[in-house]
Amino acid sequence: MTIQDLRDTHVWRSVFRGGSGASNLRRAMAIQQNVFLHLASVKARTRALQFSVTWYLGTLSFGTFMILVVTGILLMLYYHPSVPQAYADMKDLQFVVSAGVFLRNLHRWSAHTMVMLVFAHMFKVFYRGAYRKPREFNWVVGVVLLIVTLLLSYTGYLLPWDQLAYWAITVGSNIMSAVPVLGQKIRFLMLGGNTVNANALLRFYVLHCVILPLAAILFIAVHFWRIRKDGGLYTGHKESQ
C-alpha cells in the first residue's frame, strides 16, 4: 500500500479534510486547513529554505523544546516535588528506572542546547537585520520567548533538590531581593517563604511544568504565525515587500 492509497482512505480524509492530489491548490489546502500547520504560510521562497539564511536555528530551538516537553512529561511520572523525596526520585531515575538516566540526561542536555540555540537564533536575527520593519513585534515576541526559556532553565535547576540546586536558587533568589523597594517582597513571593524550602520547590515545580511551558507554547504559536503575517522569513535586503 502506498502513502497515496492511505491518503485516499475515508479515515484519513475525515481527519485531514482535504483530499489528496498534487495540484498547488491541494498542497495549499493541506497547510491551510490543518490547525497546527495553518500558522505557517502555504508558500515559502526557495531562498528562505536555504541553510545559510537562517541556519535553521529557530526550527532547531523548537525541536529541542519538543524534546524537552516529551522527556519532561515522562520524568514527571517518577518525580514528587516534595522534600526530601525529590532528591530520592532523581536518584531513582538515574539508577533504578529503566531508561531513566537516558531521559534525564536527554532533558538536561536538550535544556542546555535550547538556551544556546535560542541565543544563537537571536544573534543571527540581529546581525542579519531581520528584526526590522515589519518584523519588530516578532522580535519582541522572541525576546519574551528568550526570557521564558531562561526562566524554564532556572526553575528546572532547583528540581533535583541537591546541593547545587539548593545553593543556586538561594543565590538567584537573593539576586532578586536586590530589586529596589520591592526586592524582599518579590523574593518572598517567589520562594513562598524566607528560605529555599518545600514551598519554593513546589512553586518552582508548578512554574517549570505548567505555567512557563504554557507561556512558551502560547508565544511560540504567535511567533510562528507572525512569520507568515510579516511576509515570510527574512531572506535579505533585496526581498520585495
Place this chain on the structure above:
Amino acid sequence: MEDDKSQPTRREAFIKLGVGSVTVACAGAAVFGYSYLSPNVLYEPSPIANAGKPENYPRGSVTQNLEAGIYIIHGAEGFYALSATCTHLGCLTAWNADQGIIACPCHGSKFSVLGGKLEGPAPRGLPWLKVWLGDDGELLVDRATIIPQNQYLRT
C-alpha cells in the same frame, strides 16, 4: 526526459525509507516507553504484617488491624487471619460484634467469622491468610498468601 521518469521512483524510494525508519523508531519508542513506564522498584508496604504477641488476642476475640487491613481471630481451634478487604470491590469491611458477623459498609456484603460469604454482592468469602510465629514469638501475617480454610495456628 529520462530524468523525469527516474525522479518519481527515487522520491518513492526515499519516502519508503523514511516511512520505514519512522516505523522502526516508533516500535523502538514503544518498547522503550513500556520499560520506562513499568517501575522496577515499588515503595509499597510489605505484604507481611506484624500483628504482635499472640497473648494480646484472648480466645474468642476478633481483632481488626486497620492499618494492615486484616482480622486476627483467636478461635476455639487456634489463630487465623482473614483479609478485611471485601471480595466485591475492595472496600474495607468491619467487624460487627453485636451480630457476630463481618459486614461491608459499601454494598452490604456479609461474611461469617470464618470468612464464609453470608450475603452478596460479594462473589466469594474473605480469604484466609498465612499466619505463623516469627523468631521473636510475634504473629506474622502474609497478606499475599491465601491458604485453604480451617488451617489454624496453634500456639
